[in-house]
Amino acid sequence: MDLMGDHKLDNNxxxxxxxxxAGIEGKEILKGVDLxxxxxxxxxVMGPNGAGKSTLGAVITGRRDxxxxxxxxxxxxxxxxxxxxxxxxxxxIFLSFQYPIEIPGVSITNxxxxxxxxxxxxxxxxxxxxxxxxxxxxxxMALVGMDSAFAKREVNVGFSGGEKKRNEIxxxxxxxxxxGILDETDSGLxxxxxxxxxxxxxxxxxxxxxxxxxxxxxxxxxxxRPDFVHVLKEGRIVRNGGPELAEAIWQxxxxxxx
Amino acid sequence: xxxxxxxxxxxDYKEGFVTEVEQEYVPKGLDENIIRTISAIKGEPGWLLDxxxxxxxxxxxxxxxxxxxxxxxxxxYQDIIYYAAPRKDSDRPKEIDPALMExxxxxxxPLNEREMLAGVAxxxxxxxVSVTTTFRKTLAEKGIIxxxxxxxxxxxxxxxxxxxxxxxPVGDNFFAALNxxxxxxxxxxxxxxxxxxxxxxSSYFRINAAGTGQFERTLIIADEGSQLSYMEGCTAxxxxxxxxxxxxxxxIVEKDADVRYSTVQNWYPGDAQGRGGILNLVTKRGIxxxxxxxxxxxxVETGSAITxxxxxxxxxxxxxxxxxxxxxxxxxxxxxxxxxKMIHIGRNTRSRIVSKGISAGHSENSYRGLVMVNPGAVGxxxxxxxxxxxxxxxxGAHTFPVIRNSCPxxxxxxxxxxxxxxxxxxxxxxxxxxxxxDAVALIVGGYAREVLSRLPMEFAVEARKLxxxxxEGAVG
Numbered sequence: 001m002d003l004m005g006d007h008k009l010d011n012n013x014x015x016x017x018x019x020x021x022a023g024i025e026g027k028e029i030l031k032g033v034d035l036x037x038x039x040x041x042x043x044x045v046m047g048p049n050g051a052g053k054s055t056l057g058a059v060i061t062g063r064r065d066x067x068x069x070x071x072x073x074x075x076x077x078x079x080x081x082x083x084x085x086x087x088x089x090x091x092x093i094f095l096s097f098q099y100p101i102e103i104p105g106v107s108i109t110n111x112x113x114x115x116x117x118x119x120x121x122x123x124x125x126x127x128x129x130x131x132x133x134x135x136x137x138x139x140x141m142a143l144v145g146m147d148s149a150f151a152k153r154e155v156n157v158g159f160s161g162g163e164k165k166r167n168e169i170x171x172x173x174x175x176x177x178x179x180g181i182l183d184e185t186d187s188g189l190x191x192x193x194x195x196x197x198x199x200x201x202x203x204x205x206x207x208x209x210x211x212x213x214x215x216x217x218x219x220x221x222x223x224x225r226p227d228f229v230h231v232l233k234e235g236r237i238v239r240n241g242g243p244e245l246a247e248a249i250w251q252x253x254x255x256x257x258x
Numbered sequence: 259x260x261x262x263x264x265x266x267x268x269x270d271y272k273e274g275f276v277t278e279v280e281q282e283y284v285p286k287g288l289d290e291n292i293i294r295t296i297s298a299i300k301g302e303p304g305w306l307l308d309x310x311x312x313x314x315x316x317x318x319x320x321x322x323x324x325x326x327x328x329x330x331x332x333x334x335y336q337d338i339i340y341y342a343a344p345r346k347d348s349d350r351p352k353e354i355d356p357a358l359m360e361x362x363x364x365x366x367x368p369l370n371e372r373e374m375l376a377g378v379a380x381x382x383x384x385x386x387v388s389v390t391t392t393f394r395k396t397l398a399e400k401g402i403i404x405x406x407x408x409x410x411x412x413x414x415x416x417x418x419x420x421x422x423x424x425x426x427p428v429g430d431n432f433f434a435a436l437n438x439x440x441x442x443x444x445x446x447x448x449x450x451x452x453x454x455x456x457x458x459x460s461s462y463f464r465i466n467a468a469g470t471g472q473f474e475r476t477l478i479i480a481d482e483g484s485q486l487s488y489m490e491g492c493t494a495x496x497x498x499x500x501x502x503x504x505x506x507x508x509x510i511v512e513k514d515a516d517v518r519y520s521t522v523q524n525w526y527p528g529d530a531q532g533r534g535g536i537l538n539l540v541t542k543r544g545i546x547x548x549x550x551x552x553x554x555x556x557x558v559e560t561g562s563a564i565t566x567x568x569x570x571x572x573x574x575x576x577x578x579x580x581x582x583x584x585x586x587x588x589x590x591x592x593x594x595x596x597x598x599k600m601i602h603i604g605r606n607t608r609s610r611i612v613s614k615g616i617s618a619g620h621s622e623n624s625y626r627g628l629v630m631v632n633p634g635a636v637g638x639x640x641x642x643x644x645x646x647x648x649x650x651x652x653x654g655a656h657t658f659p660v661i662r663n664s665c666p667x668x669x670x671x672x673x674x675x676x677x678x679x680x681x682x683x684x685x686x687x688x689x690x691x692x693x694x695x696d697a698v699a700l701i702v703g704g705y706a707r708e709v710l711s712r713l714p715m716e717f718a719v720e721a722r723k724l725x726x727x728x729x730e731g732a733v734g
Contacts, residue, residue, distance in 0.1 A: 061689050065681065089691035101686040105704025114700055115690040122691070154704070171690065 013074075014039050014210050015060070015179060020071035022059045028069065029055045031235035037179065040207040044221055044246060045214045047232035048254045053214045054098060056232070057183040060212075061095045062088050075179070089115075090122040092178030096168035096185050103155040108167065111155045112137065112174050119175065140173040144200035162193030169200040180204065181212045186220035198223030218250040231257050270730060274496030274526055277361040277466050281385070284341040286469070290314065293439055296341045300408050300442075303415060309422070313438030316429040323432055326566050326595035327624040327656055331500060333537065338502060340440045342467040343387040358382075358389050365493060366720075367462050378458040378489070378716075379404055383474055385467050386442030393457065403448040404459055407475050410446035417448055421479055425508040425543045425572070433504040433566075434541040437473045441506065444474035449484035449515070458487050458714055463505075465494035465525075465536070471502035478508070480515035482548065487518040489717055493561070494526040498534045500563060501526075505540045513548025513575060518556070520713050521569075522721050525561035527728075530619075532591025535563025542569040546578035549604075553578075556712040558721040559586040559596060560728040568626065570599035573607035573635075581610045585706040585721075587728050588621030588653070597627035597658075602635035602668065611642040614706050617653035618729060624656040629670055631663045638668040646676040647705050649698065649729070699726035 015037040022030040029052045037043055047053050058066050060073065062085040073080040075091060083091070103111065116136070117127045128136065141148055144166055156164055165185055172180050182201065186194055201211070201224050213226060221229075221243065229245040230237045231254065239245065239257050249257065284295050293314055297307040324330060344355055354369065362369050362382050369382055369390050379393035381404065388406030397404050403414060410418050428438045445461040465472045480486050494501065503525060511517050519542075528535025538561075544553040555569040571580035582598035600609035609629070617623040629640045646655035661670050679701050687697035703710070703722050710718050 063685050085685060085688035086691050086693050089689055095689050097686065097689075101680075101682045103683055103686070103701060103704055105707035106700055111687075111690070111700070114687075114692050114696060118691040118693065118696065175690065 012039075013037060014076060016072070016074040018072040020059065020073060021069045022055060022066055023069065024055070024066050029235055030059065032071065033232070033235070033237055035230065035237060037210050037212065040210060041228065042205070042211045042213065042224065042226045044226040044229045045212060045232050046216070046218070046229060046246065046249060046254075049216065051232045052235045053216075053232055054183055057095055057181045057212070057214055060088075060181060061085055061093060086118065087122075089175070090119050094172050094175055094177035094180045096165070096172060096180065096182045098184040098187060100156045100159075100164040100168055102157045104157050106155050107152055108155055109137065109151045112171065115171070116174060136174065140170055143173050143203055144170045145196055146170055161188040162190070162196070165189060165193065165197050166200065169197055173200065173204055178208065179210050179212070181214065183214045184216065185213070186215055186217060194220060195223060218246045221246045233257065270727065271496055271526060273365060273493035273524065275364070276495045277357055279355060279357045279466070280345040281342050281467050282345050283339050283467070283470075286339050287336040288338070288340060288440065292340055296440060296442065299341065300411075302411060305419060306411060309428070310439050313428040313435050317432065317435035317439055320429070320432045320435055326626070327622060327658070328564050328566060328593045328595050330537070330564060330566075333500075333502060335436075337469075339467070339470040340473070341442055342385040342470045344384060354390055358384055361464065361466070362389070362462070365462070365464065367491075378460055381406060381445040381459075381461045383443055383445070383461060383463045385465060385470060385472065388443045388445070391445075396456075400453050400456065401450040402453060402455060403446065405446055407441070407444040407446050407477065410477070414446070414448070417479065418446065418477065421477055421508065421510055423508070425510060425545050426506050426541050431541060433539040434506050437475065437504045437506045437541070441473045441475040444476045444505070446476075447478045447486070447488065449480045449486050451481045452483045454485040455487070458489055460489035460491065463490070463492040465501055465503065468497060471504065473503075474505045476505070476507040478517065478519070479510045480512060480517045482512045483514045484512075485516045487714060488520065489714060490519070490521045491524065493524050494536055496526050496529075496534065500535060500537050502537050503539065503562075507540070507542040507569075509544030509553060511544060511546045511548070511551040511553050511578075514550045515548070516552045517544070518554045519544070519569070520717060521557040521559070522713075522717055522724065523557065523559045523561050523565070524724055527561045527590065527592050528563040530590045532563065535592070536561065537564045538562035538567060539564070540567040542567065543572070544570070544580070545572040546575050546580060546604075546607075548575040549577055551575045551578040552580065554581045554583070554712070555598065556583045556709065557585070557596075558709070558713070558724065559584070559594060560724050562594070563592060565592075565594040565596050567596045568598055570601070571609065572601045572603065573609065573638075574603045576604040577606045578604055579608040582612070583709040583712045584613045585616065585709045585725070586613070586623060587616040587702075587725060588618065588623045589728055590619040590621060592619075592621045594622070595624040595626055597625045599628040599630070600640055602629075602631040602638040602640070602665075604635060606637040607635055608638070609640045611640070611644070612708055613642075613644045614709055615644075615646045615655050616649065616702055616705070616725075617646065617655045618649040620652045622654045622656070624658060626658040628660045628662070631665045631668045631670065633664045635665050636667050638665060640668075640670045642672045644672075644674040645705070646674075647702070648676065648678045695730070698729060702726070702729060
């Protein structure tokens with residue numbers, strides 16, 4: 001079982017998942033997942049519907065309706081399972097939601113102000129001054145090609161599918177995570193929107209930032225080239241490889257991979 | 259989420275302190291002698307005493323109303339002190355007791371000249387009397403009268419006599435009759451023709467003494483073409499027993515005048531078990547008398563053990579209009595039954611109702627509203643929107659809208675929604691690093707935004723803070 005981690009010989013993984021078992025409402029979905037993510041790496045997790053891909057993202061970020069029944073989850077050497085969702089966020093984990101949530105009456109500006117300042121507070125830093133915050137906001141909006149009028153809109157209310165996903169990437173840019181998890185960011189996007197989102201992610205790639213790209217299709221991976229590809233099936237990672245694995249899946253589907 | 263909700267149920271009520279000050283009281287209980295005593299202390303003219311006695315006799319024949327969706331605890335009207343006032347230093351009758359200055363300072367309402375809130379004139383009422391009214395001179399230069407009710411009776415008896423009980427008749431309801439019999443002080447405001455009031459006017463009501471009730475009376479008159487923004491706030495100490503607050507507010511809006519009346523109600527709500535708290539039983543009503551008159555009510559109700567309150571507008575003038583914007587938040591064992599009445603009489607009158615209820619803990623929160631369109635109100639329009647937000651699973655939200663439309667050419671629309679703060683919303687916020695408590699405050703603030711944005715800026719900030727403080731202990 002050294003396939004998943006042979007890219008690194010030392011033990012300095014950013015994220016280490018060992019034999020993770022987890023589920024919801026008593027139903028086990030992840031049945032022993034092993035995964036190691038090094039600094040600056042981009043990992044794609046692919047798999048058919050119901051394989052447990054989104055569960056993996058939910059468990060890493062600490063959604064409380066998901067129960068962990070076994071295994072280990074370590075981030076920068078710390079036990080993630082002992083941390084609240086907001087603490088995991090402060091530590092630098094970001095999840096781009098498959099279905100971003102509406103918060104009526106709350107503007108993107110106020111939402112991001114609360115998020116950015118919460119993170120700063122956790123790090124013992126004072127709130128950003130309004131001017132500094134607005135500068136940051138504008139800069140990051142430009143990065144993902146968002147119109148500045150967007151900042152006044154209510155979080156995800158009345159957004160198109162593409163706008164929602166772009167908003168997720170924008171938030172990721174604002175919060176500058178160490179690990180970005182993209183949960184089916186490509187679902188429901190047309191090619192143009194997909195490309196815009198991918199450009200945003202690529203702009204955020206750096207040796208200091210890792211990504212887990214959860215996807216059903218190989219399409220997104222044409223725009224964001226992963227370093228590693230893992231196939232998740234029935235709650236287990238059944239195959240590890242490089243970008244060529246994604247292409248093989250595109251040709252033959254998940255059927256043949258066991 | 260429920261665990262978290264429970265954990266958060268202790269609210270910090272920072273206004274719950276008591277001021278140690280020497281007070282004078284009338285004896286406990288209520289009869290004609292008490293009323294005569296109150297009237298004598300205040301040196302009132304005979305007509306006002308007669309007004310009180312008439313109200314008292316009416317009140318004796320009336321029954322306490324229990325139609326609200328509330329558990330109004332038994333009130334022993336003979337066990338209440340109807341008048342309590344800080345004793346004046348007889349050597350220096352004009353000076354404000356430093357203890358009172360300090361009290362209002364602590365409440366964020368500095369009364370001394372140097373620190374007064376810029377652009378806001380305040381009438382500060384402590385138990386049964388007005389302590390002071392700021393900026394009176396500045397306002398007087400424009401012909402605006404802003405003073406305590408007692409002073410108005412002395413200095414402007416004709417105005418008071420002409421308008422008192424012209425909108426809320428003495429026998430309107432049980433609590434209005436009680437107020438008319440025993441009211442002690444309150445604010446009076448008159449804006450002359452064509453004058454735009456240059457600053458916010460506000461009344462701050464403070465209950466301090468134990469065993470008392472507060473029965474203030476506010477009378478606002480906006481003459482033709484005038485403009486006024488008025489703001490009211492209130493707090494009380496934390497006590498284990500209930501205290502009664504039965505106020506009457508009357509607003510007269512003449513032709514083309516514009517009045518914006520805002521309330522941030524933060525009376526002591528009682529503790530988490532429902533002990534103590536203010537019984538807030540209030541009658542507020544305005545009349546748009548002239549053509550094109552406009553009256554807007556905005557209320558943020560977070561306090562009181564019981565709230566029974568329906569700020570209403572009589573739309574008499576043609577083309578007059580009114581709005582009612584309300585956020586009512588209940589937590590723990592609080593109960594609120596609040597809403598409005600819009601009575602359309604004039605042609606082309608318009609009203610809009612936006613009610614946002616927020617229930618948490620074991621509280622009960624009801625919207626009750628009446629939209630009435632008389633046969634002559636040709637072309638009248640009303641639009642009502644009543645939203646309820648539930649936090650946790652042990653609270654209740656109810657709406658009792660009544661529409662009586664006797665005019666075929668009018669349009670009346672009613673829309674209602676009920677929602678909960680979802681686990682998805684909380685998780686989304688927390689994933690972005692916003693703690694659960696802050697997430698709830700953020701979501702509730704967003705929900706209430708349409709109403710909060712109607713408040714004058716400085717009060718909107720306060721109201722937002724108050725909403726999140728009031729949710730402490732209940733939230734998830």
